[in-house]
Amino acid sequence: MGWAVLPLHYIKPGGQCSCGDPHDGTGPTKLAANSVGKHPFQQLVPHGVHDATVDTARITEWFTSVPQANIGIATGAASGIDVLDVDPRNGGDDTLAVLEQTRGKLPETAIALTGGGGFHYLFRHDGSRLRSPGRGIDVKSSGGYIVVEPSTHVSGGTYAWEGSADPTDGQMIADAPTWLRAPAVAVVTGAHISGAGHLDAQRIADLRAALEHLAADEYQTWISVGQALHSTEAPEAFEIWDTWSRGAPNYDGSTSAKWRTFRANGPLHVESIFVWARDAGWTGETARVAVPASNVIPFVAPPAQHPLDDATPSHLLRLPGVLGTVVDLYNRTAPKPQPQFAVQAALALGSVVLGRRWKTTRDNWSAMYFVNVAKSAAGKEHPRTVIESILEAAQLSHLIGGSGYTSTGAVFSALYHQPSHIAIIDELGDLLGNAQAQGNFHKRESVTELVKCWGLLNGSLRPQAYSTMSMKPSQRSEAMRRVIHRPSLCMLGMTTPKTFYQSLTEQSIEGGFLNRLLIVESSIGRQMSRDADPLEVPDSIIEWCQAVRDGTQGNLTGLDIAPDQVPTPRIVDFDAAAVAALKEYERECMASMDALEAEGLSELEGRSREKAMRTALIIAVSDSVTVPRVRKEHADWAISYVRHYTRQTIEAVRKHMHGSQFAQWRAAVLEVVRRGGMRGLTERELAKNCRTYAGLEPRVRKAVTDSLRAENLLDWVNLGKGASGRGKERTAWLATREDEDAA
Structure with a gap:
């Protein structure tokens, strides 16, 4: 079925939960009675539903070690299903009956009978948000899970698929009715951004023109095009695929059935179609499509201004493994919630902790430059608090660097004393602006040095040459020996949109600094503070950080190797599917660079693949520090993350860049x-x-x-x-x- 599975605790013969907790709210984990035999088996999945997987080897290992375990299926993007949970004990069946009389019957779809006498209606997850329609009815999507056959319930009942709606017997998963959907979120689209649920007329025309150069009778091409169109989650996508498919002499009408097998957040992206078409000879020429005048609101006067909706895919707000726990910690403890910055903070933590200690078989190290962009008083400060608190709790405070660099010498000195460290810069926009200012040579040179450091992770950094004529022989000898092997500088910068974008010029793009940044701009504006949870770092995060640094408990945990010594890192391999996904992404980036050439923005895509590979390394070690490997799921997530925010950056630069x-x-x-x-x-x-x-x-x-x-x-x-x-x-x-x- 392609669903992500996780093991759950089970009901013991006496009716107790296998976890041993009394489930009355008084035990060590304070679990409630309604979670008996339904919560994740912590010893096997320490991060709960976030450890759910489709990896058959891992699933077999779990259920071989604990064959009695109940079975959970992760909902939402992980498995491509959303679930309507109807509980008759709380009036859910009555609520649903009224809704079907007034709003229309639910479509035929897979149905599960719960152990407690309820019903689970499964619907295809398409990225839109379902809402609970009333009393006794809940919705389970990304971050949730359901219990499935043949699991047992504390009441003595069992979970089972409804006989006439069993997905294991061919019952298809239907789309949710419109009355279950929350109001749609507006999506900004453009020349280089796919539909994310919408394809405009020009985009459709471009796709049809590109597809004329591809052969639908070649099976792999046919499947790949379908998956790429499916990634748009747009209602027009299937018709485009089916119409193109009908041109093949072997068309057999199976497009509808095959379409339903494609999963959300699949391996391909719609941009791949344009890459393949160009390889097949397409020049990119498409007739311009006019929209009807009735669809256009002409410019008359400035309208009221509204912030852009943040169309971030939900799966990019989660991370696998221990860094997912860091995301949860951030979100629970942030006085002003910024979910996107929670992910950035977790990745930055992984970036610095892995520094000089881990690399891939393709010489990708972990150091990265992250930038969070949001209005003042919107909640940009919490990443510093979370990262520094975790590093201090893990006895890794020597990885905390300064708050900026004033010159080339300052960058070198910081790395010489801390060969692996994170610099958290409160106003990165000011640094860039000062670097562009006339006469501010030292700031400009410090940015140049940061560009150099980003690419020297597998090399050595040496200071600039100065006159040694006035030095003593011992000083001259010391200066000659100053070198940093495998420098690892991680940076997390915060800035406001106005300060950041006013600092941008064509030189900042051509100089290579901007394309090394992973920039996330939040549309969440200024916020009132809330009463958040206290920041107490869980042991699982501390232990992971210490294990990653290869240290032992005590005051010497994770101490860095001297700068003039070459570290011996642990090596992380890629599986074949991850390599293929990254190769395809490289082709996509090159095509995007060609398309951006006329605008002078092609360099913004120049480092995208390398950023994705470094990100994949971080999340692979997050997923498993004992036997890490970059699997396809890690590569796909990293590619999606880098692609999404690179495109956001390109659109923002188009709009704001000065001097262009x-x-x-x-x-x-x-x-x-x-x-x-x-x-x-x-x-x-x-x-x-x-x-x-x-x-x-x-x-x-x-x-x-x-x-x-x-x-x-x-x-x-x-x-x-x-x-x-x-x-x-x-x-x-x-x-x-x-x-x-x-x-």
């Missing part, structure tokens, strides 16, 4: 189109009225207009035949709203 020639082209085109008013400007009229546009190559023109369309600043609109109804239809560029920056 591309930005000047955008501004010129937008100003002329706005002057065209409600009548708009045809392609010919725009070239005639805008010298800038007339002087651009066709591919650059497309990049400029695609960029403006992505931000809903203009659109290509079918305005019809006018009031008389005679003549040709007029299709033109029309400004759709005010640019918030200009406003």
Whole structure:
């Protein structure tokens, strides 16, 4: 079935839970009565549902060691299913009966009978959020799990699939009805961002044009295209695949059945289709698609401003293994919740703890540069608190570095005294801004040194050469010997959007610093503080940190190897599927760089694959410190994470970057189109009225207009035949709203 499984405690002959806890709220774990025989078997899955897996070898090992264990299935993205949990004891069956009378019957789908007399209705997880429709009905999705056949219940009953709706006997999993869905979240889409639940008309046209160059009668190509389209989670995706499939001489109508076997968050992405098409000779040319005038709200006056919705996929807010526990700790203890920053903090912790001690067979080390972007008073400060508290609790405070660097010498000195450390910088935007300022040579050189350090993890860092004429022989000899082998500098920077984006120029991209950053911008604004849990670091996190550093208990835990000594790291291998996924992602990144070339943004994708490989190393060791291996699930998660936030960064840079020639082209085109008013400007009229546009190559023109369309600043609109109804239809560029920056 492809579902992620986990072992649960079981009911002993006397009716007690196998964990030994009384389940009355008074035991050491304070478990409640309703969790008897239903909570994760801690000795096998120390991180609960987050350890659920589809790995048959691991599942076999679990249930061989404890054959009586009840069986849990993780819900949500992990297994591709959401579950409606109906409890008749709390009136759930009555609630459902009323809802079906007033809102419509539930579709035919898989149904499980719970041991307590309830029902589990399974629906396909498509990334949207289901809501509890009333009393006695719960929804289980990402982060949850259900108990399944043949598990036993404390009441003496057993869990079983409903005979006529058994998924193991062919019953398909249906889509949830619309009345179960929470209100949809708006999604920003653009020229280089896939639908995330939506494909606009231009994107559909691009896909159809690309697919004309691919052969649907080749089975592997057919499957791969289907999986890539499925990744968009868009309602139009299946029709695109089926229509393309019908062109094959061996089409047999099996597309619908095969589509249902594709899982959410699968291995391929829709961008892969464009890579394959270009390899097959597609030039990227597509007819521009006009939208109906009725679909467009013309620009008249600046509207009220609203923050962008944060369309972060739910699976990117979780981490496997012990670092998932760090995410939970952050979220419980944050006075101002920032779920995305919780993941960044956990990855940064893993980055520094693995520093100089672990690498992959492909020479990927763990040091990374993370940046959290949010408004002031939004909750950017908690990552420092969590990371430093954990390192101090694990007796690894020597890994805590300073709060910034003033010069090249400062970077070298910090690493010489702490060859592996994390620098947590409160206002990274100021550092970048000062580095760009005229005359601030030392700040600029410190950024250059950080760029160098990012790429020297498998090499050696030496100080800049200075005159030694005035030095004593002993001083000269000491200076010559100063070297740092395998330097590991992890950085976590915090900044506000205004400070960060005002510091960006074309030089900051071309200089190579920006593409080494993993930037997460939160749309959660300023927040009032809440009463959060006290920050008490669990033993499991402390023990993991100490095990990763290869230290022993006591004051010498994890002490660093001297800078002039070459460390001997533990080596982590990739499985074949992970290698293939990373190779495919490399091809995708190269295609994206080609597409971004005209905008001067291609370098933003230049380090994406390396960032994904370093991230995969971190989460592989998080998952298992004893026998770590980068498996495909680790590679897929890392690729999804880097891809999502790289695209977010590209869109933000497009909108905010100052001093860019591309930005000047955008501004010129937008100003002329706005002057065209409600009548708009045809392609010919725009070239005639805008010298800038007339002087651009066709591919650059497309990049400029695609960029403006992505931000809903203009659109290509079918305005019809006018009031008389005679003549040709007029299709033109029309400004759709005010640019918030200009406003």
